[in-house]
Amino acid sequence: MSTKPASKVVAPLKDELDIVIPTIRNLDFLEMWRPFFEQYHLIIVQDGDPSKTIRVPEGFDYELYNRNDINRILGPKASCISFKDSACRCFGFLVSKKKYIFTIDDDCFVAKDPSGQDINALAQHIHNLLTPATPFFFNTLYDPYREGADFVRGYPFSLREGAPTAVSHGLWLNIPDYDAPTQLVKPRERNTRYVDAVLTIPKGTLFPMCGMNLAFNRELIGAAMYFGLMGDGQPIGRYDDMWAGWCTKVITDHLGLGVKTGLPYIWHSKASNPFVNLKKEYNGIYWQEEIIPFFQSAVLPKECTTVQKSYIELSKLVKEKLGPIDPYFQKLADAMVTWIEAWDELNSAAVAPVADAAKKDASSSSKK
């Protein structure tokens, strides 16, 4: 997908895609994205102190939810949405009515490709989502659906239709997504390597999914994009997107869907404090040694024909197999169930008007 000049941008899927942004500060970063985002609807999830006013640049069409809104809309089910952690972004996935979601962090800016052109990350994600994935056999020339590429000799013809793409995972130039120990050892390392590839992560292989620059087909996989219990009052942080990614991959593998990673790149500007990160990640670093084998060996029965059923089944396995590690996992398993209940409640046709009413009440909703 070639990048388009900033002055005149075509907006594919503009009525079918929501951009979800979690924030506690301001949204000045949107100015740089304006040419690429302006025609899309934004869902802003305001974390932290709800009495603060988040300034949204003029001209964007958005709905904004703070903690009060989350509590009001979900009632007791609001307990599954994290507080004081960007994991709260999944509330935006919950209330969206669109088929596709693109989520981005507020310290991510427009990157340039090697030729110096601004990268339209959203357009690339859309291309990734609208073309098939190839999870069943690895193509050595990466995404065969990109212009200038194809399947290589030896790639089975019976597998060339591919699978529907559920997730598009983008990458980051400048500050890479390292964990705290790596940040402490390599504080000056910057990602300067532009790898001009999109590829499908093979079936049966897990990966660390970063929520900074991520898009997905909400209809295909949205219910699995729960970012867990993190932040305030929780023993763990900075594993929200990881958790969502592991659940999502197990389910996409089970349902025959694809996950792509690679382009597009965004420019990640802020390195968070590694000491703060270490405290948040501490338990995760140990727990993931048991969590990973759990997900690698998780088997979903064939009766799990939908994302919701698969997710509920996964929550039972979490309770049973990870529960013994720490009571946190029992709480998490319960929260996974609450999430699905909230998902089904908000995403059935009968409930749509209620959600709209909530939107109008929201303190700072604005239309173009």
Place this chain on the structure above:
Amino acid sequence: MSEVTIKNDEVDIVIGAIQSDLTSFMEAWRPFFSNFHLIVVKDPELKEELKIPGGFNLHVYTKSDIDRVVGSSAGSISFSGYACRYFGYLVSRKKYIISVDDDCVPAKNSSGELIDPVSQHIINLSTPATPFFFNTLYDPYCEGADFVRGYPFSLRTGVECGLSCGLWLNLADFDAPTQALKPTLKNTRYVDAVLTVPARSMLPVSGINIAFNAELVGPALTPAFRLAKEGNLRWETVEDIWTGMCVKVICDHLRLGVKSGIPYVWRQERGNAIESLKKEWEGVKLMEDVVPFFQSLRLSETSVTAEDCVVEIAAAVKERLGSVNPKFVSAAATMVEWMKLWKRVRGQ
């Protein structure tokens, strides 16, 4: 990351000579090949004398050498065409073997610099592979990269790499139908990455630009699968595809890695895709039958070396694919013959 030191005497570069005049090929590669020992194996079907420029440290093997070493014992093994390079693997005594087709020359990276595939293959083979969990920043061991957040620490030591699969600019390794349909499709995209192909994922391994650790997986590369009308164009063969699937199963079983990506070579245009398509199409369809077989193949715990694995795979091929097509029966038999030959020649 620590620097990789290549000991030149640990490397053999094996070239299968399908064309007789290797002058321009060797001159093009001189800057990168001249420090290493080369094994050139002449396709036994080639009638003309080989033309090779001087100044290289090399051994040339021809039909008479092949006949002498192999004798009449390994009747089912043919070394004609692309298979001739396997003779080079047989007689090599080095740890790392690199092979490039004789219609390839050095490529340039996106900065315009000539790429040294020998160094890159050695780097790939001598740094760990990470088949059990995907790293989204690709090779974590290269300069400027690392494991990303969420990558389990216990998996960060990685495993040894058995096979390094390079890529091609210009004429990519597409099959004949694809290239025939898109005659102007050339690969112009330089992707600056090498990555480990995850465990239990199959891939098409192209023999055009390849390297391996002969100590770990040497015997697993076998000249077993020939098509009836196999010719001297990659469009008319699948021998490397077959071998590659065996090697991947073996690497997965022995907990070794297979990497794919850089280095690139520049592949020159040769032949005609449509002509190749007319000549050999049935055989290519055979590969469809083997995919589910390889994807589900699991080897027993008693197979602990590459040799054990080859023998076990040969038996499984005969048992499960033998009735599908006689080509598989002969492939299995050739693999068994190859193992005997390998032990005899290399056991000394």
